Amino acid sequence: MSPPLLQVNDLKKHxxxxxxxxxxxxxxxYAVDGxxxxxxxxxxxxxxxxSGCGKSxxxxxxxxxxxxTAGQVILDGQRIDDASPSALRQMRRRVxxxxxxxxxxxxxxxxxxxxxxxxxxxxxxxKSAADLDARVASLMDTVRLPRxxxxxxxxxxxxxQRQRIGIARALAAxxxxxxxxxxxxxxxVSVKAQIVNLLQDLxxxxxxxxxxxSHDLAIVEHMTHRVAVMYLGKIVELAPKQEIFAAPSHPxxxxxxxxxxxxxxxxxxxxxxxxxxxxxxxxxxxxxxFHTRCPFAFDRCRIEEPQLRATGSDQWVxxxxxxxxxxxxx
Amino acid sequence: xxxLEVENLQTHFRTxxxxxRAVDGxxxxxxxxxxxxxxxxSGCGKSxxxxxxxxxxxxxxxxxxxxxxxxGRDLLQLPDxxxxxxxxxxxxxxxxxxxxxxxxxLTVGRQIRETLMMHQGLDKQAAEVRAIEMLxxxxxxxxxxxxxxxxxQLSGGMRQRVMIAIALACNPKLxxxxxPTTALDVTIQAQILKLxxxxxxxxxxxxxxxxxxxxxxxxIAERVMVMYAGRKVEEASVAELFRAPRxxxxxGLLGAVPRLGSSLSGASxxxxxxPGQVPDLRKPxxxxxxxxxxxxxxxxxxQYAPGLEEKGPRHIAxxxxxxxxxxxx
Numbered sequence: 001m002s003p004p005l006l007q008v009n010d011l012k013k014h015x016x017x018x019x020x021x022x023x024x025x026x027x028x029x030y031a032v033d034g035x036x037x038x039x040x041x042x043x044x045x046x047x048x049x050x051s052g053c054g055k056s057x058x059x060x061x062x063x064x065x066x067x068x069t070a071g072q073v074i075l076d077g078q079r080i081d082d083a084s085p086s087a088l089r090q091m092r093r094r095v096x097x098x099x100x101x102x103x104x105x106x107x108x109x110x111x112x113x114x115x116x117x118x119x120x121x122x123x124x125x126x127k128s129a130a131d132l133d134a135r136v137a138s139l140m141d142t143v144r145l146p147r148x149x150x151x152x153x154x155x156x157x158x159x160x161q162r163q164r165i166g167i168a169r170a171l172a173a174x175x176x177x178x179x180x181x182x183x184x185x186x187x188x189v190s191v192k193a194q195i196v197n198l199l200q201d202l203x204x205x206x207x208x209x210x211x212x213x214s215h216d217l218a219i220v221e222h223m224t225h226r227v228a229v230m231y232l233g234k235i236v237e238l239a240p241k242q243e244i245f246a247a248p249s250h251p252x253x254x255x256x257x258x259x260x261x262x263x264x265x266x267x268x269x270x271x272x273x274x275x276x277x278x279x280x281x282x283x284x285x286x287x288x289x290f291h292t293r294c295p296f297a298f299d300r301c302r303i304e305e306p307q308l309r310a311t312g313s314d315q316w317v318x319x320x321x322x323x324x325x326x327x328x329x330x
Numbered sequence: 331x332x333x334l335e336v337e338n339l340q341t342h343f344r345t346x347x348x349x350x351r352a353v354d355g356x357x358x359x360x361x362x363x364x365x366x367x368x369x370x371x372s373g374c375g376k377s378x379x380x381x382x383x384x385x386x387x388x389x390x391x392x393x394x395x396x397x398x399x400x401x402g403r404d405l406l407q408l409p410d411x412x413x414x415x416x417x418x419x420x421x422x423x424x425x426x427x428x429x430x431x432x433x434x435x436l437t438v439g440r441q442i443r444e445t446l447m448m449h450q451g452l453d454k455q456a457a458e459v460r461a462i463e464m465l466x467x468x469x470x471x472x473x474x475x476x477x478x479x480x481x482x483q484l485s486g487g488m489r490q491r492v493m494i495a496i497a498l499a500c501n502p503k504l505x506x507x508x509x510p511t512t513a514l515d516v517t518i519q520a521q522i523l524k525l526x527x528x529x530x531x532x533x534x535x536x537x538x539x540x541x542x543x544x545x546x547x548x549x550i551a552e553r554v555m556v557m558y559a560g561r562k563v564e565e566a567s568v569a570e571l572f573r574a575p576r577x578x579x580x581x582g583l584l585g586a587v588p589r590l591g592s593s594l595s596g597a598s599x600x601x602x603x604x605p606g607q608v609p610d611l612r613k614p615x616x617x618x619x620x621x622x623x624x625x626x627x628x629x630x631x632x633q634y635a636p637g638l639e640e641k642g643p644r645h646i647a648x649x650x651x652x653x654x655x656x657x658x659x
Contacts, residue, residue: 050515158607188371190604193586197601222588246594259520260590261545265568274517277485
């Protein structure tokens with residue numbers, strides 16, 4: 001069996017912060033603190049969680065927009081995290097990104113034609129000038145934008161159209177994995193639906209794997225195959241969509257899902273209202289990081305950190321509840 | 331009698347590209363203690379409507395016409411001094427981004443006191459006591475310590491609670507909430523929505539809730555008005571609107587939102603799209619504003635703008651073809 005397209009092993013990313021304005025860089029933000037998962041070819045894995053849980057940092061580490069503190073990122077058997085610049089270049093082609101804000105992620109001075117041609121040239125994908133033109137034109141068809149628009153600049157497009165350009169730019173490198181970092185979050189409802197449908201069509205057409213980073217659980221449920229729920233730099237639950245949405249195990253997943261307002265007036269629902277706010281990732285709580293807000297926390301949660309353990313064939317949960325007692329062997 | 335009656339509100343802006351008709355002939359009312367939601371996408375005019383109600387539109391380049399009758403008085407005819415006495419007192423407002431709407435160099439206590447001292451004539455000590463009461467009311471732990479803190483020392487959810495405390499400090503009759511939970515995380519959003527529901531029961535203020543999130547509407551509003559391209563296209567009770575939306579735009583909006591749990595039952599695999607984009611409001615629109623994107627469009631729609639018609643019990647929509655009577659969508 002071939003290895004998974006992407007493997008992330010015990011990834012850690014800590015950012016140093018200064019104590020005070022001129023103080024020493026003594027403290028660290030534990031943005032991502034030991035995260036592991038795999039993505040298969042053609043699969044969508046979603047990273048969900050609230051602001052500051054580290055989901056975007058994981059995406060950026062995979063793109064190697066910075067060096068990681070510890071752990072491995074392995075693309076198709078090759079490590080990205082310590083790759084040499086020349087090896088990294090080839091891997092960069094295979095992993096592309098679509099950002100949240102289509103206004104700041106496209107160069108306002110470039111024509112759409114040049115925005116799309118740049119990655120093709122950069123990775124030497126076109127055989128000739130004619131081939132380059134043909135590729136650029138066909139990318140416009142792929143994202144359903146008119147070819148006449150190639151000579152225009154980003155400001156002449158609406159938000160949804162710009163996001164299509166961003167997607168076309170990602171596709172230009174013929175990637176196998178696209179990291180979608182809140183790629184539809186800034187869009188209006190009707191446009192969001194267009195882009196979600198486009199991403200799903202493209203995934204089928206090109207067999208793309210997607211790492212879909214989002215806080216919008218309804219969109220995630222609609223798009224994804226599997227979900228990893230993050231809280232303060234850790235994965236608390238990782239499971240196929242069916243398990244996460246129909247039978248969430250972790251108390252945080254349960255609270256997160258129950259907090260989503262449903263567009264059904266009078267729907268009988270009793271949201272689990274969590275106490276307080278997410279604690280700071282500079283001094284994360286001891287033991288289980290969720291224990292300060294968990295309605296079921298008991299003594300063990302405050303002392304011992306729960307590890308991700310398998311509870312079903314493909315379901316992983318990091319929680320002491322329902323955990324067999326220590327030393328217990330089946 | 332309605333607490334607030336808005337009649338043919340028109341808010342236009344002079345721009346280099348022509349007159350932008352951001353709000354173009356919108357009428358609605360809000361009863362005492364009622365929650366009205368205004369829903370629509372970016373640029374539909376929902377926020378400009380709320381800013382117009384508070385007369386916060388700079389003139390020029392803006393220009394507000396029509397009538398805004400609050401408790402019998404037309405706010406558009408009031409001198410600035412009287413309008414200032416109403417703002418923050420009888421009508422108050424919460425905004426989306428609590429970090430930019432709080433003053434970063436003043437303690438939160440001072441910001442709550444300011445409105446109390448100005449509108450209610452309280453002295454500093456009495457205002458301080460009331461500020462602590464308000465922070466307790468909105469569920470901020472350790473209110474005595476928090477009154478002396480600055481906005482940056484609070485989390486996003488707490489800042490929004492402070493905004494709500496300021497807005498409610500003078501017992502307003504009407505609270506305008508412009509995307510109050512959009513910038514917040516879901517678990518914090520749930521806290522704030524619960525707080526708003528509790529406070530509504532206790533304080534009894536009418537609320538105008540401006541949002542693009544249909545889930546939030548279903549959760550706390552009683553009546554909804556849907557806006558598109560500066561016009562009101564549909565209005566009904568929340569239950570009626572979600573059960574039987576009449577306007578093709580409303581139907582499109584509801585179809586475009588995936589529902590939590592819907593894809594698990596193996597139901598619809600593809601989201602409904604509304605093709606195309608919102609029209610340019612700087613150009614005059616003849617006919618129906620939604621004609622360019624509507625699946626039911628005919629020549630009639632392109633030539634004549636439909637008026638708002640009764641399509642069901644207390645349910646109006648502006649469409650030539652929307653079914654009348656008790657037809658489920």
